Amino acid sequence: MAILVTGGTGYIGSHTVVDLLDNGYDVIIVDNFSNSKPEVLNRIYTITNRRPKFYRADVSDYEAMAEIFEKEYIEAVIHFAGLKSVAESVEKPELYFDNNVGSSKVLLKLMEIHRVSNLVFSSSATVYGVPQHVPLKEDDQVGGCTNPYGQTKLDIEYLLKDFAKAHPEANIAILRYFNPIGAHQSGLIGEDPNGIPNNLMPYITQVAIGKRPHLNVYGSDYKTIDGTGVRDYIHVVDLARGHLCALKKLEEKPGLVIYNLGTGKGTSVLQLVHAFEQANNIKIPYVICERRPGDIDENYAEVSKAYEQLGFKTKYDIVDACRDSWRWQSNNPNGYDQY
Numbered sequence: 001m002a003i004l005v006t007g008g009t010g011y012i013g014s015h016t017v018v019d020l021l022d023n024g025y026d027v028i029i030v031d032n033f034s035n036s037k038p039e040v041l042n043r044i045y046t047i048t049n050r051r052p053k054f055y056r057a058d059v060s061d062y063e064a065m066a067e068i069f070e071k072e073y074i075e076a077v078i079h080f081a082g083l084k085s086v087a088e089s090v091e092k093p094e095l096y097f098d099n100n101v102g103s104s105k106v107l108l109k110l111m112e113i114h115r116v117s118n119l120v121f122s123s124s125a126t127v128y129g130v131p132q133h134v135p136l137k138e139d140d141q142v143g144g145c146t147n148p149y150g151q152t153k154l155d156i157e158y159l160l161k162d163f164a165k166a167h168p169e170a171n172i173a174i175l176r177y178f179n180p181i182g183a184h185q186s187g188l189i190g191e192d193p194n195g196i197p198n199n200l201m202p203y204i205t206q207v208a209i210g211k212r213p214h215l216n217v218y219g220s221d222y223k224t225i226d227g228t229g230v231r232d233y234i235h236v237v238d239l240a241r242g243h244l245c246a247l248k249k250l251e252e253k254p255g256l257v258i259y260n261l262g263t264g265k266g267t268s269v270l271q272l273v274h275a276f277e278q279a280n281n282i283k284i285p286y287v288i289c290e291r292r293p294g295d296i297d298e299n300y301a302e303v304s305k306a307y308e309q310l311g312f313k314t315k316y317d318i319v320d321a322c323r324d325s326w327r328w329q330s331n332n333p334n335g336y337d338q339y
């Protein structure tokens, strides 16, 4: 019996695969490398001394996925595969819909045929749209997504809810991630964005390594502690562990369940910059710019449900994450592309 991990060579997927292998699970990864590199597989081996099975395939390709489901004995699926750039989704909404919703439909169909009833799905805090209040609770209103990427996550959540209604034997954990940062403490795996990073932490580390002259801080007139945007930054190693907690929960056959995975603490852009500077003793020059369209003032998670029902509690704070992100970036100045 193995866990099928779609998108398992990506940022969050690779950290989760390491935790799964370290905890004795057998893992089968499916990834098309649209946003990751084969080198990740070597790094996973170096860290864990175990090699997951790997298939290079597109999860929205029904025939390719059907072959994998025929060959393998799959106990549960963790579905990370998806495109995640907010800006790109605005330019290419159909691509995002086909890739993200399309791949989820293929998986559900094959899970139904092969009677695989356990699924963990990567959703996002973006489904809450513009928050009415913080912290955000799982039963708060969703919708009003400001971009097609967010809409695909919400569409998939609805698809999963309908699937669960039609299949009482199905056990599905929807995990709504807040903002993952950090990297594995080995410095061997981490976030490796293509081109100019969209997200804050990889931008900071690229400034630190000298690839970019300064950080652009998008707005200083938000209704927050210092005017810059506030988010809930969760260490990716903690986030990965949340998936193992969710798999355990599914053994109790809970039907469909939804959990926020965050720390419950908000941090502003400037607070994160200062934490990085302190943790690594590196100055991060920054320039205050216009707001980025679609950004919200603040969001952070209400985390008591995940704690009470999954036993999930974060171990690492933003200082740990800043230190680990920098270790990854400084050991791998060009990400996985150094060979």
Ligand code: NAD
Pocket (backbone or CB within 6 Å): 006, 007, 008, 009, 010, 011, 012, 013, 030, 031, 032, 033, 034, 035, 036, 057, 058, 059, 060, 079, 080, 081, 082, 083, 084, 099, 103, 122, 123, 124, 125, 177, 178, 179, 180
């Ligand atoms: P990532 O891009 O690093 O990983 C996604 C992986 O999926 C990549 O390896 C990519 O090659 C693969 N992939 C994409 N489409 C595929 C397809 N059709 N078939 C096969 N492989 C495919 O992203 P990540 O940060 O690790 O995010 C993982 C999941 O978590 C995504 O679904 C993302 O939307 C979600 N999420 C991420 C964040 C974040 O800030 N990183 C926040 C909330 C939710």
Ligand code: UFG
Pocket (backbone or CB within 6 Å): 084, 086, 124, 125, 126, 177, 178, 179, 198, 199, 200, 201, 203, 215, 216, 217, 218, 219, 228, 229, 230, 231, 269, 292, 295
């Ligand atoms: N920011 C900057 N400069 C940058 C990048 C970001 O000031 O160069 C600011 C943003 O304005 C925001 C904060 O840093 O206030 C965080 O921005 P990110 O782009 O890192 O993260 P977001 O909260 O915008 O979005 C992320 C993922 C989404 C996901 C969401 C879930 O990119 O896919 O978290 O909360 F849906």
